[in-house]
Amino acid sequence: MTETASITTAGASSTATSGPGSGEVTDAEFPVERGCPFSTPAEYEQIREHAPLAKVRLTTGREAWWIAGHELARAVLADRRFSSDRRRDNFPFVSTDPETRKQLQDQPISMLGMDGAEHAQARRALMGEFTVRRMAGLRPRIQQIVDQHIDEMLSSEQRSADLVEALSLPVPSLVICELLGVPYADHDFFQAHTGPLVRHNTPSQVRVRIQEELNTYLGGLIDRKVADPTDDLLSRQIAKQRAAGTFDRTSMVSMAFLLLIAGHETTANMISLGVVGLLQHPDQLAKIKEDPEKTPPAVEELLRYFSITDTVTARVATEDVQLGDTTINAGDGVVISGLAADHDPTVFTDPTRIDLERGARHHVAFGFGPHQCIGQTLARLELQIVFDTLFRRIPTLRLAAPLDDIPFKSDAIIYGAEELPVAW
Amino acid sequence: MRIEANTDVCIGAGQCVLTDPTVFDQHDDGIVMLVTKHPEGEAAQRARDAVQLCPSGALSLIEEPSEV
Ligand code: HEM
Ligand code: SF4
Secondary structure (H helix, E strand, O other): OOOOOOOOOOOOOOOOOOOOOOOOOOOOEEOOOOOOOOOOOHHHHHHHHHOOEEEEEEOOOOEEEEEOOHHHHHHHHHOOOEEOOOOOOOOOOOOOOHHHHHHHHHOOOOHHHOOHHHHHHHHHHHHHHHOHHHHHOOHHHHHHHHHHHHHHHHOOOOOEEEHHHHHHOHHHHHHHHHHHOOOHHHHHHHHHHHHHHHEOOOOHHHHHHHHHHHHHHHHHHHHHHHHOOOOOHHHHHHHHHHHHOOOOHHHHHHHHHHHHHHOOHHHHHHHHHHHHHHHOOHHHHHHHHHOHHHHHHHHHHHHHHHOOOHHHOEEEEOOOEEEOOEEEOOOOEEEEOHHHHOOOOOOOOOOOOOOOOOOOOOOOOOOOHHHOOOOHHHHHHHHHHHHHHHHHHOOOOEEOOOHHHOOEOOOEOOOOEOOOEEEO | OEEEEOOOOOOOOOHHHHHOOOOEEEOOOOOEEEOOOOOOOHHHHHHHHHHHHOOOOOEEEEOOHHHO
């Protein structure tokens, strides 16, 4: 570890290709493309070999600290001196374009971007909706949704489908929409609107327009639930806040928005990648088919292995923080790479191997610290039901294209597959 | 061995309940509730795991050698 905390203000991004220089371990700009799901980017390994943390250049022209080690990742994510507020200067990956920054300042922030007491309050208000017991109660309905979609797949004469469209996207979308209380008729609208939001390369004007359309819709939905409450999460949250005299339409919209985005694309991508991972390991898959008790640990391993939200866990230091030999200065951006942490060979033996019986749950695929995923129990349940049911009901399921031809989302904020041709 | 739960910092992630529901439960508001403070045998080992897994630092173990 040779870095010290002299963060050079990132001016023109260097075009030098002569290998690591000026205190940086790699010349690559982050995020780098992820490529194939069965390999981690070479740059990640380069940094790991160098140190558990290093300074990297971002595509925005700024710099940030890259945390590669598992122990350090958990420590930073649990450390309240690091802020989740995306409106702060230097928050990794947030555009430096003044227009975009202004828009960000004007938007109400959701729990994901709050810190300290403000975050605790927002999180506590919602936590009861995601208890292990409440989620277990959703099992029969999720099973039904999954069965209906597999029925539809099986009724097709071609004996083939795009799994993303047939199962991966609609299942979590329906589950989160029903949980929130979004009418069935509006699901297509949601699916069309959430996709572009989680891509790095969506132009910011498009992003802003989509966000506005969704916000307008959610505002209207919330108004309807104020007038006519139904039995769902949004109505319960509204009732609770109104009883306490704290109802605020704008923050309710941003909460609904967060849940919709966070609960939809993530799980969908894990379904697709999980199926690829399982199909590529037929011996291990056979064991799960025989014994459903093996599914929960398999889900943990797939979550660890793919760590799809990789660089979502980013922060800004609010004061100088000493991490080992390195000082992180107040105001520095920090990227806590989930993928790097979950492939740390000092914590996970042979990390590049999928071992469905590994049974390790201390991965950071759901983050760590106060922001650790509130929907993790729901996500686990959905994934378990989908994998169990899919391979039980379609035991001959196989990929209908070579791995190289499958369009993986190498540029997306949340990694996954664009399409997944399968046949049986 | 005794478990302590700091309900002020719990974030209701449910990792503990998932690890061993005979030791940990959640109130309706999501906050951790200890079913027992003194798990034994395998449950004690799982409780140790839960302390490691808990994302918020809400759980701690207090060794009470006299009881082991
Ligand atoms: C496999 C699926 C999922 C993955 C990999 C995932 C991953 C994550 C990660 C890494 C974080 C932490 C972000 C940070 O620390 O900055 C997070 C937070 C969050 N997730 Fe998930 N998530 C998944 C599914 C879900 C579902 C199904 C829901 C909702 C129903 C959800 C709702 C949320 C919310 C609201 C937060 C913010 C929590 C907070 O700030 O306190 N997620 N998720
Ligand atoms: S694992 Fe920790 S944060 Fe989560 S419910 Fe249990 S005590 Fe609370």
